[in-house]
Amino acid sequence: MTNFIECIAPSNIALVKYWGKKDIQIPQNPSLSFTLSESVTRTKVLFEKGKGNTEFLFEGKHAPNFETKISTFRTLWENKYPSLKNYDLKIESQNSFPHSAGIASSASSMASLSLCFSELLKNEGILDLDKNSFLENASSFARLGSGSACRSLYGGVVTWGQWREGTSDEYATEIPELSKKWSSWGDAILLVSSKEKPVSSRQGHALMMDHPYAESRFSNARNRLTELYKVMLEEDLLKFCEIVETEALELHGLMMNSNPSFILMKPESLAIIEKVRAFRIETKIPACFTLDAGPNIHLLYPLEKKAEIKDFVNNELSPLLEEGKWIDDKVGMGPEVFGAK
Numbered sequence: 001m002t003n004f005i006e007c008i009a010p011s012n013i014a015l016v017k018y019w020g021k022k023d024i025q026i027p028q029n030p031s032l033s034f035t036l037s038e039s040v041t042r043t044k045v046l047f048e049k050g051k052g053n054t055e056f057l058f059e060g061k062h063a064p065n066f067e068t069k070i071s072t073f074r075t076l077w078e079n080k081y082p083s084l085k086n087y088d089l090k091i092e093s094q095n096s097f098p099h100s101a102g103i104a105s106s107a108s109s110m111a112s113l114s115l116c117f118s119e120l121l122k123n124e125g126i127l128d129l130d131k132n133s134f135l136e137n138a139s140s141f142a143r144l145g146s147g148s149a150c151r152s153l154y155g156g157v158v159t160w161g162q163w164r165e166g167t168s169d170e171y172a173t174e175i176p177e178l179s180k181k182w183s184s185w186g187d188a189i190l191l192v193s194s195k196e197k198p199v200s201s202r203q204g205h206a207l208m209m210d211h212p213y214a215e216s217r218f219s220n221a222r223n224r225l226t227e228l229y230k231v232m233l234e235e236d237l238l239k240f241c242e243i244v245e246t247e248a249l250e251l252h253g254l255m256m257n258s259n260p261s262f263i264l265m266k267p268e269s270l271a272i273i274e275k276v277r278a279f280r281i282e283t284k285i286p287a288c289f290t291l292d293a294g295p296n297i298h299l300l301y302p303l304e305k306k307a308e309i310k311d312f313v314n315n316e317l318s319p320l321l322e323e324g325k326w327i328d329d330k331v332g333m334g335p336e337v338f339g340a341k
């Protein structure tokens, strides 16, 4: 196969979390995230006219688990663009971060795949959309692959879920006025455990269906998002830290209150949380933590304080990390298409 499309898409970290869904990956509440820069998936799709075969290689090897997911994803595209059935595809994907690092890779992988499919269809004359609609379309397909992936189609500060004009439950949009102000923030991803989670995000979302606090959670998240938006616009950094941390703990509180209950934090996660709070009080540096559905901690901070944060991580947090590992990430510009033939 000589024709190919190659793209990279970053992971993202939610500040207001998507937790609970309805219908086809429609979020129960709007979310808001930072797109990352270093934690990315690179995907290359080689294609030629053929019988509709799909071959998938993850980091150079066949991965049957992923293959099923990719075929289902392809079928979704074919339902809307039947001409895609006339192509054989060889898809090669790799992450910039170790697969076993416990970093969610579904957002970056589904976003990069969705972007590659969109580019392929555009290049073959099957898809003809203006720039905005093109990204919205790619974002809504990414959403079907993995909810939070829809936010990875954009850089900076991104929102998904209907809450103000121009936002949608079906695709994400950038919040340009916030991206401008928050592009110089770092995210030190502190790796507490790389073990597979006992409860997947999919199961976690499902447990929100009959959750005793479901309704208050969905309205809290909505209110918190509007509050966070205002605070970010005003650049009230300490208030920002408070809101982001409350939200992360609420997510984990929901897990603890689910039926069955589950806990994804580890003792080290809690120890780090306490140290981050003490560090903020002591140094007055507006650094705060958030967590995804897992034990790892994302330490968010203004990049101008990077030297202090590095010292803090290496001297105080490192013993709490798995093999002392952390990923030096920051807010990024969004996906890139960097090869097409």
Ligand code: PMV
Residues within 6 Å of the ligand: 013, 014, 016, 017, 018, 019, 031, 104, 106, 146, 147, 148, 149, 201, 202, 205, 251, 292, 293
């Ligand atoms: O996109 P999913 O189904 O893996 O769910 C993501 C859930 C959280 O990471 C906890 C929150 C979010 O909005 O990213």
